[in-house]
Structures are given as C-alpha cells and as structure tokens.
Amino acid sequence: MCSSQENVTSTENYSDFFDSSIDYDQYTQPCVKEPNRQFRSWFIPMFYSIICFLGLAGNLLVIITFFSFKRLMTMTDIYLLNLSFADLLFALSLPFWAANSMKEWLLGLFMCKAMHTIYKVSFYSSMLLLSCISVDRYFSITKAISTHRYRSKTVWYSKVSSVMIWLIALLFSVPEMIYSTVKNNTCTPYSNSSDPRRISIQTSQIVLGFAVPLVIMGFCYSAIVETLCLSRSFERNKAIRVILVVVAAFLLFQVPYNVVLFLTTLDTASGNSTNCAYDRTLIYASDITQCLAFLRCCLNPFVYAFIGVKFRNDLLKLLDDFGCMSQERFFLYTFGRRSSAATDTDTTTTFSP
Secondary structure, X not given: OHHHHHHHXXXXXXXXXXXXXXXXXXXXXXXXXHHHHHHHHHHHHHHHHHHHHHHHHHHHHHHXXXXXXXXXXXXXXXHHHHHHHHHHHHHHHHHHHHHHHHOXXXXXXXXXXXXXXXXXXXXXXXXXXXHHHHHHHHHHHHOHHHHHHHHHHHXXXXXXXXXXXXXXXXXXXXXXXXXXXXXXXXXXXXXXXXOHHHHHHHHHHHHHHHHHHHHHHHHHHHHHHHHHHHOOXXXXXXXXXXXHHHHHHHHHHHHHHHHHHHHHHHHHHOOOOOOHHHHHHHHHHHHHHHHHHHOHHHHHHHHHHHOOHHHHHHXXXXXXXXXXXXXXXXXXXXXXHHHHHOOOOHHHOOOOO
C-alpha cells in the first residue's frame, strides 16, 4: 500500500514538469550533421589527393621548363613562374587538410597556423598574379606602341611587383596567423559557427580574392578582345579563343565557390539558419565547390603556360631530352606546327595559339 502510494505521488510530481497546453514540436531539435561528416571523410581526401598530384606535376613542369630554357624574358614569364610557385605551395598543403578532414588535428598549434597561413598566402598571391598577367597582356596588346619604350625594364618591373604581391598576400593572411587555433580537435580560425570574425574574413576573401580580380580581368580581356577583333592578323581568332578559355576557366572554377561562400557569410551574419536541411545542403555545396575551386591550382599550368606555342615546344623538347617522347612524335608536334607559330612573339606568351 505504501509502495503504491509512492508510485502515484511520483507520477503526479513527474507530470507537474509538463504542460499539456504547450506544443513541444515548436522547439528546434539539434541539427544532426553526421551525413556531412561521413561525406567529407571520403570526398575531400580523394579529391585533395587528385588535386595535389596534378598540381605538383603540372607546376613542377612549368618551373623546370622555365629554368631549363631560361624563359624569364617578359613580365608574363615572371608572373607565370611566381604563379607556379604559389600553386605548388598550395598543393603541398593539401595532404594536411585531407588528413584533418578524416580525423582530429594532431599536428599542434604551430602547424595549424602555418597551414592556414600557407593557404591564404598562396590563394591571394595567385589571384593577384592572375590579375597582373591580364594587366600585362592588356598593355602589351592594346598599348603595344606606347609601351615599347619600356620593354627593356619590364623584367625588373615584374620582379619588383612580384615581391610586392607576395608581401600583400602575406599581409592579407595576418588574421589566419593570429586567430587560427585548435578547437574541438579541429584546426580553425573561428571560435564557433557564428563567430563575427568569420564574417569579416570571408567577406574580405570574396572582395579581395574574387571580385577585384574579376573586375580587373574582365576589363583587360574585354579590351584585348576588342583590339584583336579590329586586327587583321591571321592568328587573331586563335588568340581570342585562348582568352575565352582563360576567362571561362576562371569563372567556372571560382564563381560557384564564391556564391556558396557568400551564402555562408550571409547565414553567419543572420545568426545561422534554423533550417537543418538548408544547413546540411550548404555544407555539401561548400565542400564540393571548394574542391572545384582548388582545381585551379593544377589547371593554371595548362591554361596559362602550356597553351602557348613557345612554351609548349619547350616542354616537348624537355620531355624529349628526358626520353619521355620519341623523336618522331617530337618533330610532329613541333616542326609540324611551325607555320602556325610564326606570329608568336616574346610579348604574346599567354595568348599564342
């Protein structure tokens, strides 16, 4: 009897904590993001490994070719060499990020700061160098006569500007140097998903690392295409196609990631969405478009260097010297196309067909 009474009392006391008039479904439940973690654990390591391999191979070929044939003759040559070093540096950091996506960060605070800094330095330097290449092509093609007097000093100008680009990229990376830390076994510059610092860092990346280079490249390449269209050169159509490839590659690999980054920044600024499905979709989109954007580091050698006639011939000669290509195939790819390379000059390294 006593035990029964205690059970009744306990039940009554337990029911006091609940109010039948309250709709408990209106309260948000924790958003389960385990599917995102599982997807990231295999997707990112796989793609980072592919990008790392292609990035190392392509950019090392560019660097070896430059030094083997001493091609540092124009501003574009200097910028392309620095671009390859920046992309090579970035590719070398990818294995660390791949390991971090599979399990907790085990390399300590110093390596955490170093990896974030390397990523941002290589990212900003690449974007600035791509902008400088477009500016150099603009003056070389649209202002060829007026800039001819400065041709003897272009290599010196390009070396000075390259040093300035690396210093500016290092300056833009200061937030990662200061704030990157190991939190919850993860290497990150943010204290949490709603950290106001995340808004400022991501906004500066969108503006300085995408919007500004896009405006510069858009203006320069539009003017170049307009100049080439007025030209009666036999090779103008091929040169225009090269420019279109350059612009299309930049837009294809950079626009999706920056759109998602913009949406993520808006989500953080608004206090984070309460829609769990939207959050998971945004994470999926961020992972996929980021890998797409990272492909830029291994495609730049093909888009900006290998597409030029002289550079392609130098590369083929290098492969022939290393015994990677037969003499017959070497002559087929070089002397067989010599007529189409007749207009290739020192000032058209990038846009030579």
